[in-house]
Amino acid sequence: AQSVTQLGSHVSVSEGALVLLRCNYSSSVPPYLFWYVQYPNQGLQLLLKYTTGATLVKGINGFEAEFKKSETSFHLTKPSAHMSDAAEYFCAVSVRGGSYIPTFGRGTSLIVHP
């Protein structure tokens, strides 16, 4: 079975500051990892995903995440926060070869101050 832990239910940054949202996973087999973003009153949409190959993954809107197997982490970063980045962010994991039932973290709300 797999699991996901997102550290911090809320993260607050100033506009222009670095964004770091933490995600740690647990999986007995190599995982597939995802970050989704949910803007207010909308559904989730994919930001980026890691499947195989390059461990640094670039996504939309300037976000990127690095898969670190030794740390079982997949933290999401963005060099400079923008007001429009304020949203809920979800990390998710699925396992290779299994039925496609991903496990989601509880989400991190990103607050961006002017």
Add this chain to the structure above:
Amino acid sequence: NAGVTQTPKFRVLKTGQSMTLLCAQDMNHEYMYWYRQDPGMGLRLIHYSVGEGTTAKGEVPDGYNVSRLKKQNFLLGLESAAPSQTSVYFCASTNGAASSYNEQFFGPGTRLTVL
């Protein structure tokens, strides 16, 4: 393409009433899912389907039923609504037949309040 659509967007029910939420996708996806989202709880899987005519229970199936009579539609039913079912409901789909590395596509959600 409309992607994943959900009907209705909002609904208020009284305890004991029934209703059906409709999810439709036009991407020919095999897998479809129903989630509920509650503050601090993230997304919890209610039921899912791996193909037309199939359904399976997720993490929190009690009080809900589903049907997948057509590949593009996935219905979620509440037979006797309870206040604990007040939530935001999301439908999602994916081409799961290909691989578990495919992402899910989500609908805009249905906000349900049970009084």
